[in-house]
Amino acid sequence: MDTIWQPDLSKTGRSKYLALADALRKGIADKTLMPGQKLPPVRDLAYRVGVTPGTAARAYSILISEGRLVAGVGRGTYVADEKPKRAKPADWPERVYLRSPVLPDAGQVEITRDAMHRVADRGDVVDLTDYPNREGNQELRSTLRRLLADLPVGNFDVDDIVLTHGAQSAIIAVLQTVLRGPDPVVLIEAQAYPGFRRAADLCRARVITIDCDEDGPIVHQIESAAREFGAQVFLTSSEVNNPTLRRTTPERRYQIARVARRYGMNIVDDDCYKVTPASAESYRALLPDLGWYVSSLSKSFSPALRVGWAIAPSGQASDLARTVAFSCFGLSRILTDTTLEILNDKRLDSTLSETRATIASKVRQAVNHLGGHDVKWHEDVPFLWISLPRGWRASRFVRVAEAQGVILKSSEEFVARDARAPHCVRLAVNSQIAAECFENAVDKVRTILDNPQEEIGV
Structure with missing residues (x-):
């Protein structure tokens, strides 16, 4: 490879990692790169073709997932051995995983690695020798407040944001904060994100399911459950129901909010899957004293970070922050600083x-x-x-x-x-x-x- 394979990416008009992946495919197809041949380390390849190490790593990852390359810890990366021809191309995986969404690497890996390097190179090591605290993540919360400014969740400030280890952690923390009594009841839609039920189970809450029509959850069922069982929380996703993709209409949200206000029922609005502007006001806007807004970076940037947040109702963030602190002491300073670097990255x-x-x-x-x-x-x-x-x-x-x-x-x-x-x-x-x-x-x-x-x- 040192002398016979040298792709020229200088004039490509597309993403460098895609162009490099195409060059590797071509080299494998025309036998310039032979089966079993060892490829150079990521940094060496990056230097050779004039790209960043992250770009080279992404190109390798693509061809590994396609089965054209194989890699092993401590062994390096090799061109995959040829396999006998079959009905489908031999370089496709035996099983195609379409069970849960998998994000593309559109730069997340490189941005995250660079952010971790910047955090590691800082001189303020004193902050890395203590337990995390709410004051230590204020800068990250301020950045989130700026990025979330256009959300239709009503008035909120930095102190209303509570950071958690992903949205699921936020949902559990909200339930732990608001549920009361020996037999608390939580409402969820009949077809809903399984994490809602799991969170309720962890909090020893009884689950009552609510049917839906094309406009969203059926209001009279919510009211009946609130009246008969004293339901304390309704867990829902008003913008994108998982799995049906149903969106609760604005009018239906108003109707549900009126019921919740009448019975003093909290509504937790999980907005993880929506990555474009919201279609209507969140329950947090409709119910300033009872509405909770939950989201994370998992579905838009990367699930590996495990960084989520809840925007609490007015005056209740301190109670939620106390729950989070009691359960896990909060997010580590290393994680919050890395996330802050990621959110401020120009890429x-x-x-x-x-x-x-x-x-x-x-x-x-x-x-x-x-x-x-x-x-x-x-x-x-x-x-x-x-x-x-x-x-x-x-x-x-x-x-x-x-x-x-x-x-x-x-x-x-x-x-x-x-x-x-x-x-x-x-x-x-x-x-x-x-x-x-x-x-x-x-x-x-x-x-x-x-x-x-x-x-x-x-």
Whole structure:
């Protein structure tokens, strides 16, 4: 490789990491790079072709996920051995994971690494020898306040923001803060994010499910549960219901807020999946004394950071911050400083834009191949909700898809254990596999949809 492979990326008009990935593919295809050949370390390759180490690492990661390269700790990176020709390309994975959304690396890895280096190079080591405290993360909360300024969540300031280890941690902390009595009751939608039920279970709360129509949760069921069971909290996602993608209409939100105010019921609005401007006011705006807004960086930047936040109702942030402090002492200074560096990075906007564009492209690709079937989707949400045709049950469909190498999530995972699940499956966008591989997996799903259960052999 030292003398015969030297890609020229100086004139490429596309992202350098994609151009480098294409050059590696071409070198493998034309045998310039032979099976079993060891490739140079990331830093050496970066220097050779005039890119950053992060760019070279991303190109390697893409080809490793495609099966064209293999890597081992301490061994380096090699061109994968050739395999016998099969019905599908040999460099595709045996199983395509479409069970949960996977973000593309549109620069997150490089931004995070650089942020960690900057934090490590600082001289204020005194701050790294103490337990975390709320004063120590004020600068990060101030930055979040600026970035979240346009959210329709009502008036709030820096002190209303409480940092947590991801949105799930925020939901649990809110429940721990507001639930009272020996038999607290929490409401969730009949088809909802499983983390809601798990959070309620951890807090020993009884869960009552609420049916929905096309406008959102049914108001009279919420009122009946609040009156009959004394429900203290309603957990919901008003902008993007996971898994149905349903958006609660503005009028329905007003109606639900009136019920909550009448019975003194808190509403926690989980807004993790929405990455474009909100369609209506959050419950935090409609219920300044009872509404909680929860989100995180997991679905927009990276789930690896585990940084989330809750915007508490007026005057209640100190109670929530105390709950977080009692449970985990808060976020470490290393984590909050790294996150602050990431949020202030000039490359962040372009990375987020590229991430959204990649997700939108994959969603459109899936919808184009699933035409004719009942599919709910939005370009800015990294999953699709597929209603199965007659002859299919969700659990059976998922097993058949898995036997053909496609991993999906059944509707049964989004309902209560004793509830009847709809005949639906969720197909999530995996943005770290090749477009052709994703397309092939969606085509398999389409074929299974087109052929009822009795016509499919496993």
